[in-house]
Amino acid sequence: MAMKLSNDIPNIAVGRLPLYLRALTHLKEQDRNIVSSRELGKRLGIGSAQIRKDLCYFGGFGKQGTGYHIDFLIEQLKEVLQVDKEWQVAVIGAGNLGSAISRYEGFVNRGFRISWVFDNQPDCIGQEFGEITVLSMDELEAVLCQNHVQIVMIAVPVDQAQAVADRAVVCGICAIINYAPISLEVPDDIIVEYIDPIVHLQHMAYYLQNEKEVQ
Amino acid sequence: MAMKLSNDIPNIAVGRLPLYLRALTHLKEQDRNIVSSRELGKRLGIGSAQIRKDLCYFGGFGKQGTGYHIDFLIEQLKEVLQVDKEWQVAVIGAGNLGSAISRYEGFVNRGFRISWVFDNQPDCIGQEFGEITVLSMDELEAVLCQNHVQIVMIAVPVDQAQAVADRAVVCGICAIINYAPISLEVPDDIIVEYIDPIVHLQHMAYYLQNEKEVQ
DNA sequence: AACTGTGAAGTTTTTCACAGCC
DNA sequence: GGCTGTGAAAAACTTCACAGTT
Numbered sequence: 001m002a003m004k005l006s007n008d009i010p011n012i013a014v015g016r017l018p019l020y021l022r023a024l025t026h027l028k029e030q031d032r033n034i035v036s037s038r039e040l041g042k043r044l045g046i047g048s049a050q051i052r053k054d055l056c057y058f059g060g061f062g063k064q065g066t067g068y069h070i071d072f073l074i075e076q077l078k079e080v081l082q083v084d085k086e087w088q089v090a091v092i093g094a095g096n097l098g099s100a101i102s103r104y105e106g107f108v109n110r111g112f113r114i115s116w117v118f119d120n121q122p123d124c125i126g127q128e129f130g131e132i133t134v135l136s137m138d139e140l141e142a143v144l145c146q147n148h149v150q151i152v153m154i155a156v157p158v159d160q161a162q163a164v165a166d167r168a169v170v171c172g173i174c175a176i177i178n179y180a181p182i183s184l185e186v187p188d189d190i191i192v193e194y195i196d197p198i199v200h201l202q203h204m205a206y207y208l209q210n211e212k213e214v215q
Numbered sequence: 216m217a218m219k220l221s222n223d224i225p226n227i228a229v230g231r232l233p234l235y236l237r238a239l240t241h242l243k244e245q246d247r248n249i250v251s252s253r254e255l256g257k258r259l260g261i262g263s264a265q266i267r268k269d270l271c272y273f274g275g276f277g278k279q280g281t282g283y284h285i286d287f288l289i290e291q292l293k294e295v296l297q298v299d300k301e302w303q304v305a306v307i308g309a310g311n312l313g314s315a316i317s318r319y320e321g322f323v324n325r326g327f328r329i330s331w332v333f334d335n336q337p338d339c340i341g342q343e344f345g346e347i348t349v350l351s352m353d354e355l356e357a358v359l360c361q362n363h364v365q366i367v368m369i370a371v372p373v374d375q376a377q378a379v380a381d382r383a384v385v386c387g388i389c390a391i392i393n394y395a396p397i398s399l400e401v402p403d404d405i406i407v408e409y410i411d412p413i414v415h416l417q418h419m420a421y422y423l424q425n426e427k428e429v430q
Numbered sequence: 431a432a433c434t435g436t437g438a439a440g441t442t443t444t445t446c447a448c449a450g451c452c
Numbered sequence: 453g454g455c456t457g458t459g460a461a462a463a464a465c466t467t468c469a470c471a472g473t474t
C-alpha cells in the first residue's frame with residue numbers, strides 16, 4: 001500500500017483502528033459498557049499510551065478518570081474509518097478461496113457487502129452463493145463500471161492476478177485486496193493490500209526452533 | 216505477535232524477507248538470473264536501500280557492480296527463514312475457509328505442508344481434501360502431541376477460536392495463524408499472526424472517497 | 431483515585447550518501 | 453558506470469510522564 005496520502009495521521013495508526021474496533025465489538029458482546037486504554041491494550045498486546053495517542057489523533061473519545069464508553073467509541077471509529085456505511089465489494093475468482101470469501105457472513109456488520117462474484121469457468125458461472133450468483137468474467141467491466149465499484153478482492157490463480165487487476169483498474173476501482181501470492185503493478189493512486197498466509201508462515205518460521213537443533 | 220526475541224535483527228526486516236522471496240521466485244520463473252536492489256524494490260514498492268540493508272543483516276548476498284544472483288539469493292533466504300525444509304501444519308476447522316486452505320496447493324513449494332485437518336461436524340469428518348482426511352476434533356490432542364506439531368491454522372467460527380487455541384497451546388504448539396476475527400490470549404512464547412480481510416478493508420476504507428462527498 | 435490527552439524524550443526504522451568493488 | 457554494503461543522518465513511531473479532568 002502506498003499510503004501516507006493523508007494530511008498527517010500516520011498510516012500505521014489508522015491501521016490499528018480496525019483492531020480496536022474488533023476488540024471493542026467483542027467487549028460490547030460481553031455487555032461491557034466502559035473500557036480503559038490499559039485494558040484494551042492488554043487484550044491486544046499494545047501499550048496503553050499508544051492507544052490513547054492513536055485515538056487522540058481523531059479528537060480523543062474518552063473521559064478522564066473513567067475511560068472510553070464502548071458504544072460511543074465504536075460509533076466514532078466506524079465513522080472515522082468510513083464503515084458506518086456499507087461498501088459494495090466484488091470478488092473475482094470463485095474457486096475454493098473465492099467461494100469461501102463470498103459465502104462468509106462476517107462482512108456485513110463490519111461495513112462491507114460482497115455483491116458480485118466473477119469467474120471464467122463455465123461450470124462455476126451461475127452457481128449461487130447465498131444471495132449472489134457467480135457471473136461470467138465477460139461481464140466484469142460492465143458491472144464494475146455501471147455500479148462504480150470501488151473495492152475488489154482478487155482470488156484467482158497467481159498467473160491471472162495481474163491481468164485481472166489491470167482490467168479492474170481500467171474500470172475505475174480504487175482499492176484491491178489481493179489473495180494471489182504476487183505483487184501487483186498498479187497506478188500509484190490505487191490502494192493494494194495483500195493477504196498471503198505463506199508470508200506469515202515464513203515470517204513465523206524464522207523464529208521457530210528447528211526440531212533437529214533442539215535435540 | 217510478540218516478536219523481538221531475536222538477537223538484534225528487527226522483526227520488521229524479517230517480515231519483509233518473505234516478500235523478497237516471493238518476488239524473486241517470480242523473477243526466476245521469468246528466467247531472470249540477476250536482479251538489482253533497485254529493480255526488486257520497484258516491484259515491491261520499497262526503497263532499494265531498505266532492501267540492501269535488510270539483506271545485509273544476514274551477511275549480504277549481492278555482488279557489487281552486478282546485483283544479486285536470483286537462484287543464490289532464493290536459496291539463502293530460504294535457509295535464513297528456515298523454509299528450506301518442509302513444516303507440517305495442522306488446520307483446525309473444515310468449513311468453507313478451512314477447506315479452501317486445506318485444498319490450496321501453494322503451500323508445498325514455499326516450505327509448508329498441510330498434513331492434518333480437524334472439524335467437529337459429523338458431516339465434515341471423513342471428507343477427503345486431496346490427500347488428507349478430515350479428522351474429528353476429539354483426536355486433536357493426540358495428533359498434535361504425537362507429531363510434535365508446531366504450527367496450527369485456526370479457521371473455526373469466532374466464538375470457538377479461543378477455546379481451540381487453548382487446546383492447541385496445551386499440546387505444545389509454537390505458532391498460530393488465526394483466521395478468526397478475534398485477538399487470542401496465549402502465553403508470551405507463542406507466536407500468533409492474524410489474517411482478517413476486514414481489518415484490511417477497514418484500513419483501506421479510511422482512504423477512500425465517499426461517493427457522496429465526491430459529487 | 432483513576433484515567434485521558436499530550437508534549438517531550440527515547441527508540442526504532444528508513445533514507446541518504448558514499449567508499450569500495452566488479 | 454553500475455551496484456552493493458554500511459555508517460551516519462533523518463524521519464517515523466513508541467513510550468514516558470504528568471497536568472488536567474471526572
